[in-house]
Amino acid sequence: MLEATGLHVSYGPVAALAGVSIKVAKGELVTVIGANGAGKSTLLRALSGLIRPAAGQVRFDGKETTGLASSVLVQRGLAMVPEGRHVFPEMTVSENLDLGAYYRRDAAAARLDRERVFALFPILRDRLWTEAGRLSGGQQQMLAIGRALMSRPQLLLLDEPSLGLAPAIVQLLGRILRDLNVAGVTILLVEQNARMALRLADRGYILANGRIAGTGTGEELLHDPAVQHMYFGSLEA
Amino acid sequence: MIAQQIVNGLVLGSIYALSALGFTLIFGAARVVNFAYGQLLMLGGFATLFLAQYAGFNFFVALPVAMLAMAVCSVLIYVVVVRPVLGQGDLAVLLVTTGLLYILRDGAVIVFGTAPRQIDMGVEGIVEIGDVIVTNQRLVVVGALIVLVVALYLVLYRLRIGKALRAVAQNRAGAEAIGLNVNRVTAFAFAISGALACAAGGLLGAIYAAEPGMGDLPLLKSFVIVIFGGLGSVPGAIVGGLVIGMTETLAGSYISFAFKDVFTFLLLIAVLLFRPTGLFGGKVA
Numbered sequence: 001m002l003e004a005t006g007l008h009v010s011y012g013p014v015a016a017l018a019g020v021s022i023k024v025a026k027g028e029l030v031t032v033i034g035a036n037g038a039g040k041s042t043l044l045r046a047l048s049g050l051i052r053p054a055a056g057q058v059r060f061d062g063k064e065t066t067g068l069a070s071s072v073l074v075q076r077g078l079a080m081v082p083e084g085r086h087v088f089p090e091m092t093v094s095e096n097l098d099l100g101a102y103y104r105r106d107a108a109a110a111r112l113d114r115e116r117v118f119a120l121f122p123i124l125r126d127r128l129w130t131e132a133g134r135l136s137g138g139q140q141q142m143l144a145i146g147r148a149l150m151s152r153p154q155l156l157l158l159d160e161p162s163l164g165l166a167p168a169i170v171q172l173l174g175r176i177l178r179d180l181n182v183a184g185v186t187i188l189l190v191e192q193n194a195r196m197a198l199r200l201a202d203r204g205y206i207l208a209n210g211r212i213a214g215t216g217t218g219e220e221l222l223h224d225p226a227v228q229h230m231y232f233g234s235l236e237a
Numbered sequence: 238m239i240a241q242q243i244v245n246g247l248v249l250g251s252i253y254a255l256s257a258l259g260f261t262l263i264f265g266a267a268r269v270v271n272f273a274y275g276q277l278l279m280l281g282g283f284a285t286l287f288l289a290q291y292a293g294f295n296f297f298v299a300l301p302v303a304m305l306a307m308a309v310c311s312v313l314i315y316v317v318v319v320r321p322v323l324g325q326g327d328l329a330v331l332l333v334t335t336g337l338l339y340i341l342r343d344g345a346v347i348v349f350g351t352a353p354r355q356i357d358m359g360v361e362g363i364v365e366i367g368d369v370i371v372t373n374q375r376l377v378v379v380g381a382l383i384v385l386v387v388a389l390y391l392v393l394y395r396l397r398i399g400k401a402l403r404a405v406a407q408n409r410a411g412a413e414a415i416g417l418n419v420n421r422v423t424a425f426a427f428a429i430s431g432a433l434a435c436a437a438g439g440l441l442g443a444i445y446a447a448e449p450g451m452g453d454l455p456l457l458k459s460f461v462i463v464i465f466g467g468l469g470s471v472p473g474a475i476v477g478g479l480v481i482g483m484t485e486t487l488a489g490s491y492i493s494f495a496f497k498d499v500f501t502f503l504l505l506i507a508v509l510l511f512r513p514t515g516l517f518g519g520k521v522a
Contacts, residue, residue, distance in 0.1 A: 049416075050413055070413060070414070071416040071418045074416030079416075081414070084410075085411075086408050086411030089407055091403065091407065095400065098400070099417070102415065102417060147415060151416070
């Protein structure tokens, strides 16, 4: 479904990505874990058309999409939940969701998708007429995911959805991502919270200093001594 | 007497509000301070003048046509002058739009000459309410503000592209992430801005006169109003415009006409001291 080969991105003289290749097959839940500054967000931004890679290739849904704008990719079925949620603070929850469906012409189907979003996140229905800026962090994250789902994506990219959320909310989000994936949405999840991400994921990549430093199934990486040492401390069983 | 001055202030404030609205919209959507904005107002004044005086259109036809033309003109300014330097820092935008200011104003001096010319609105008569006297022309100005504000709200809250404009203004990163076309939205903001500048210019030309320097003061006033009301805030521009217009008129007639601008800036200093984000300013950094 999504394949990136040899992606290079630099910010001035600093190379953020130095030849990253990853692959996400249809129906998978894949995670990219890595420390702060490893290049995770840059990778997602390059995949979703927010920045143009200096070199390398991105293919989505069988077609080359390198350098295409995010407005094009959204219409082809790739949606992005950015780090830090970035909801529209002075608009209501309802308006935020509508903007997620900006390019859709099928109003009736969009209304159904809205119901699906409410089924996943009932709190959004309760707070439909609240300004997004007044929601809690967890609710804003749910809104950001719901907004992305309103474009009816085949592939959902999430950038650090657990950032700054209470553990109970992180668990809830994990369950919801799992459900979404089971319901047919392919997911690429970028996380610093390696344990949460690897437990959820079919497969994972480890990103370090702009390169892929390891890959395996979620289970394998979770029990990989190097990963354990790096992320969980050595006492972890 | 005081009621009369309040009405006069309302008329001046309406023109200020219109010009500040166009100025604040671009800032909100694109974080661009357009120094050539006052010249759009001036060109709008002349466009209305020529359509009304020389092409023989009724003022109320001439003004909307001129607004459309200035919307296009404003988009051209965005595409040709502003967009190429976006991302090169605020100073680059400031310099190119200032350059454009001088090109347009001095170009207008060459083409139109410096003689002020009044636009004939074709509206006669006065209205008397108690001892307050208002010319119908001035009522048209207030009416135009009301009509255009309602239209602007409809555009921003009902049209798809208007909603996208608000989204971009509120959270640009979020708008990009969900694939809104920020470039197109910015061009749209410039179009609306040009139309509003033209409305202010046409009305100013009818109440006072159209001349090449007519955009200078409105640019300065728009600056003050937008800082006063909150950068990028639509209600801030409306309320700010009316308050500043009122302050100038009242201070000008009761305290000192020569120093009327002093009170505007005193008000601005007070707002900046006690509410640095402006009256309606939210989380804009």
